[in-house]
Amino acid sequence: xxxxxxxxxxxxxxxxxxxxxxxxxxxxxxxxxxxxxxxxxxxxxxxxxxxxxxxxxxxxxxxxxxxxxxxxxxxxxxxxxxxxxxxxxxxxxxxxxxxxxxxxxxxxxxxxxxxxxxxxxxxxxxxxxxxxxxxxxxxxxxxxxxxxxxxxxxxxxxxxxxxxxxxxxxxxxxxxxxxxxxxxxxxxxxxxxxxxxxxxxxxxxxxxxxxxxxxxxxxxxxxxxxxxxxxxxxxxxxxxxxxxxxxxxxxxxxxxxxxxxxxxxxxxxxxxxxxxxxxxxxxxxxxxxxxxxxxxxxxxxxxxxxxxxxxxxxxxxxxxxxxxxxxxxxxxxxxxxxxxxxxxxxxxxxxxxxxxxxxxxxxxxxxxxxxxxxxxxxxxxxxxxxxxxxxxxxxxxxxxxxxxxxxxxxx
Numbered sequence: 481x482x483x484x485x486x487x488x489x490x491x492x493x494x495x496x497x498x499x500x501x502x503x504x505x506x507x508x509x510x511x512x513x514x515x516x517x518x519x520x521x522x523x524x525x526x527x528x529x530x531x532x533x534x535x536x537x538x539x540x541x542x543x544x545x546x547x548x549x550x551x552x553x554x555x556x557x558x559x560x561x562x563x564x565x566x567x568x569x570x571x572x573x574x575x576x577x578x579x580x581x582x583x584x585x586x587x588x589x590x591x592x593x594x595x596x597x598x599x600x601x602x603x604x605x606x607x608x609x610x611x612x613x614x615x616x617x618x619x620x621x622x623x624x625x626x627x628x629x630x631x632x633x634x635x636x637x638x639x640x641x642x643x644x645x646x647x648x649x650x651x652x653x654x655x656x657x658x659x660x661x662x663x664x665x666x667x668x669x670x671x672x673x674x675x676x677x678x679x680x681x682x683x684x685x686x687x688x689x690x691x692x693x694x695x696x697x698x699x700x701x702x703x704x705x706x707x708x709x710x711x712x713x714x715x716x717x718x719x720x721x722x723x724x725x726x727x728x729x730x731x732x733x734x735x736x737x738x739x740x741x742x743x744x745x746x747x748x749x750x751x752x753x754x755x756x757x758x759x760x761x762x763x764x765x766x767x768x769x770x771x772x773x774x775x776x777x778x779x780x781x782x783x784x785x786x787x788x789x790x791x792x793x794x795x796x797x798x799x800x801x802x803x804x805x806x807x808x809x810x811x812x813x814x815x816x817x818x819x820x821x822x823x824x825x826x827x828x829x830x831x832x833x834x835x836x837x838x839x840x841x842x843x844x845x846x847x848x849x850x851x852x853x854x855x856x857x858x859x860x861x862x863x864x865x866x867x868x869x870x871x872x873x874x875x876x877x878x879x880x881x882x883x884x885x886x887x888x889x890x891x
Contacts, residue, residue: 491676492703492710493518495823497695497884499703499710516823516887520708521676528602534669535599541662542592549653553644553849560849564655567848571860579865583844586629591666594624598673605681614682615722622675622706626875629834629841634663635787636841642784643776643842644849679707679721695887702727732882733807739877740804746870747796754861756843758850768863769793769839792839792867795832799874802829803881810885822886830878836871840864 490501491511498515510522524530550564568587571580601617604610641650696703700713702725709720718725729735754766767775769792776785802825809822843860850858 490710491520491708492696492701493520494703494705494708495827495883496887497697497703498887499694499696499699499701516820518823521680522674523677524672527672527674527677528606531598531602531669531672532606534665534672535595535602538662538665538669539592539595539599541658541665542595544658545655545662548655548658550655550659551641551653551849552651554649554651561653562849564659567845570848571844576860576865579860579868582868586627587633590624590627591630594621594628595666595669597621597624598669601678605678611682618675618678618682621673621678625670625673626879627834628666628670629837630663631667632835632837633841633844634660635835636838637845639784639788639838640842640845640849642781643779643846675706676708683707683720697727697884697888728884728888729880729882732880732885733810736803736807736877736881739873739880740800740807743796743870743873743877744800746866746873747800750863750866750870751793753863753866755839755863755867756846757859757861759857759859766861769867772839772842788839788842791836795836796870796874799829799833799836799878802826803874803877806881806886810889814889819886823883826878826881826883826886833871833875833878836874837868840868840871 490499492499493513493516495518496513496516498513500511500513500520502511507523507525511520512518513520545564548563549561550567551562553560553562568580568584571577571583573580597617597620601614601621604614604617644650696710697713701710702713702715703710704718704721704723704725706723707718707721709718711719711725713727715725717723751769753768755769755772756767758765758767769788773785773789773792776782776788806822806826806829814822840860843858843864846858847860
């Protein structure tokens, strides 16, 4: 790569620390890192208008999903109509209150804050007003977005319905279809939220700093992890967006390793403790994660059993091993093509982490639906809380790890 002087706009890749330049941002195209091929920013047409449309529809669909019947259940002469809120509020019980609060925050509080925040942000940006408020809203949106899991919950609901089909007759209420629309619109809204594009739109183009097309660190510069601006290495905050800046995340390997050790212990605990308890006319039957897979396989739901096995067993193990391996080899000097493979492994590991929550959401759905006092009820076990902690800690470990370390020893 020729170390030529930059012209136009410049930004630093948050994954490999490479300084990239472009003379113009073209609508409908994307800015891709020249070193690692990571997409730095996308420039779709009518982004703000699309966010306003999808975001407002998502909020309307959420209100509708909370207002009508979610599912209608009937068996052996008994019938029950369940709303979406009822299926969640059942968990707000002193026995599993912590898990209940966590689920309500993940499925309701964070998505509502995200949608309201991004809609208000887009509306203010279109009118170019209240820059200070825009910055605060953008901070909130950036923090919340990685923790949105409503699409994972929808898959968990579908898996739970498959498990229940042999026991009850299930009817899908109006709120179920509204919730489906809500998930689609929320996912679409989130896909349009591009941090760098928003920062550049709110604060204007990144200020030029004399630099070359090589790693920022080799030039005594630091790339802001949030907006991609280039600042001098002695600075502690980005002069563009105000975030704290580090050439590399402090104690990245050590923190990731500690999180992985704790996660491994909790993962073993989650697989030993029951994730679900079924009470039937005074008798209690406990089910572990593996036990639930065997049960699904036994009733012929092979695809669902494989999905649960992958999400609840293989993916957490793969994440722990992958991040552990990346930590171990971060200081190794290797050719660029091997570094690219490591980078690809890291991106996959970071992307799939939240899908491990499927089994917990299955238990949450069954707890909310199967409640016939004195006859049958389903409750989450301690394994559900332990496994939720596993998912959260693996996601934190992936975010704590600094992928720029992989490129520092590039041969």
